[in-house]
Amino acid sequence: MTNNPPLKNESLPDAHGYFGDFGGRFVPDTLMAPLLELEKAYDELYGRPEFWREYESLLKHFIGRETPLQHAARLSAHLGGAKIYLKREDLAHTGAHKINNAIGQILLARHMGKTRIIAETGAGQHGVATATAAAAFGMRCVVYMGAEDMARQAPNVYRMRLLGAEVVAVNNGSRTLKDAVSEAMRDWVGNIADTHYLLGSALGPHPYPRMVRDFQAIIGREARAQVMEAEGRLPDSIVACVGGGSNAIGIFSGFVDDENIKLIGVEAGGRQIAPGEHAARFAGGSPGIFQGMKTFILQDENGQAEPTHSVSAGLDYTGVGPEHAYLHALRRAEYTHVNDDEAVAAFHLLSRMEGIIPALESSHAVAHACKIAKGLGEKHLMIVNLSGRGDKDIGIIQKYEEEKA
Numbered sequence: 001m002t003n004n005p006p007l008k009n010e011s012l013p014d015a016h017g018y019f020g021d022f023g024g025r026f027v028p029d030t031l032m033a034p035l036l037e038l039e040k041a042y043d044e045l046y047g048r049p050e051f052w053r054e055y056e057s058l059l060k061h062f063i064g065r066e067t068p069l070q071h072a073a074r075l076s077a078h079l080g081g082a083k084i085y086l087k088r089e090d091l092a093h094t095g096a097h098k099i100n101n102a103i104g105q106i107l108l109a110r111h112m113g114k115t116r117i118i119a120e121t122g123a124g125q126h127g128v129a130t131a132t133a134a135a136a137f138g139m140r141c142v143v144y145m146g147a148e149d150m151a152r153q154a155p156n157v158y159r160m161r162l163l164g165a166e167v168v169a170v171n172n173g174s175r176t177l178k179d180a181v182s183e184a185m186r187d188w189v190g191n192i193a194d195t196h197y198l199l200g201s202a203l204g205p206h207p208y209p210r211m212v213r214d215f216q217a218i219i220g221r222e223a224r225a226q227v228m229e230a231e232g233r234l235p236d237s238i239v240a241c242v243g244g245g246s247n248a249i250g251i252f253s254g255f256v257d258d259e260n261i262k263l264i265g266v267e268a269g270g271r272q273i274a275p276g277e278h279a280a281r282f283a284g285g286s287p288g289i290f291q292g293m294k295t296f297i298l299q300d301e302n303g304q305a306e307p308t309h310s311v312s313a314g315l316d317y318t319g320v321g322p323e324h325a326y327l328h329a330l331r332r333a334e335y336t337h338v339n340d341d342e343a344v345a346a347f348h349l350l351s352r353m354e355g356i357i358p359a360l361e362s363s364h365a366v367a368h369a370c371k372i373a374k375g376l377g378e379k380h381l382m383i384v385n386l387s388g389r390g391d392k393d394i395g396i397i398q399k400y401e402e403e404k405a
């Protein structure tokens with residue numbers, strides 16, 4: 001709908017992949033070659049309007065963009081304060097924003113002559129988006145997934161297999177997402193010639209944080225044009241959940257240069273802010289190096305990654321994307337957290353108030369909006385990024401409530 005890129009914040013990261021003090025490329029030598037090849041290919045395509053035209057055509061015809069910006073009239077009235085709009089990423093093909101990035105990277109992979117796609121997945125959402133994009137381009141697809149996660153997320157494993165992907169169980173470490181990332185990197189090193197590693201969020205070594213942001217920036221560009229059309233002005237605040245940080249950085253990027261627009265990232269507060277009980281990196285973490293980047297991570301005094309917990313699988317990760325660490329350091333964005341109970345309550349509230357069952361990840365953003373809406377007053381215009389739909393979470397909600405009862 002709008003010209004792609006450039007973004008106003010495109011000047012970052014710098015040539016070494018840094019957003020201020022954060023980001024970079026902390027990888028073994030064996031990973032340097034494929035990362036440099038990727039960076040070079042992306043730099044080439046970045047300047048080509050025909051690349052972005054093809055990307056936008058796929059977003060329109062395959063993914064169903066643009067996604068609506070909907071006034072949540074009943075929710076706003078119920079809360080009695082800010083006028084709340086929802087950016088409906090839940091209506092994108094496969095039910096979340098992740099497909100925007102998967103499509104962008106598939107085009108890049110094809111440009112590089114790669115025929116095999118690998119990916120990591122935690123809850124399976126990124127695996128499904130990747131398997132979908134790979135199927136649509138006739139590429140082989142291998143998805144690494146922790147054995148623990150495969151058991152918890154069986155329907156998504158089945159979905160990936162239906163789409164023709166091979167799902168490989170990872171039995172190392174905690175048998176969850178971070179172990180799947182390590183396995184995917186190992187595969188990549190051994191298969192550089194024909195394989196592209198399609199990473200799922202705005203994190204990891206340079207150039208992924210930049211590239212994934214650029215592919216998710218469509219959310220912010222659309223939202224900006226849509227709110228201007230609906231309200232004749234820019235919003236006062238943007239609220240988005242932050243796992244790795246891709247849906248949040250995607251929508252933030254459309255507004256980051258307007259200093260008076262408040263950007264609020266919502267992390268997973270889990271059960272409580274105590275080691276192993278949450279995934280709020282800015283509340284309980286500190287700067288460190290993790291999976292190729294320097295950023296805020298949850299670590300013990302020896303620098304070992306701490307276990308994490310969230311009712312929402314997509315927010316349950318040790319490190320946050322480095323551009324968020326940068327926005328945090330600048331105080332350009334504010335980071336907060338809501339706990340499991342609050343997210344589940346927001347899940348129910350939005351379902352009943354608006355007829356939209358949100359993803360548990362997105363429910364964190366909704367929960368924070370609910371907390372602050374009243375105090376902001378009726379003149380306040382807020383956009384909440386509804387990153388995905390909640391069908392995938394119905395079983396988790398059911399179990400959560402049985403355990404509470």
Ligand SMILES: *Cc1c(COP(=O)(O)O)cnc(C)c1O
Pocket residue numbers: 096097098125126200201202241242243244245246247248314315359361362387388389
């Ligand atoms: C994966 C996921 C997230 C978290 O990932 P980000 O990179 O932080 O956006 C959020 N919402 C949904 C629906 C997801 O599937």
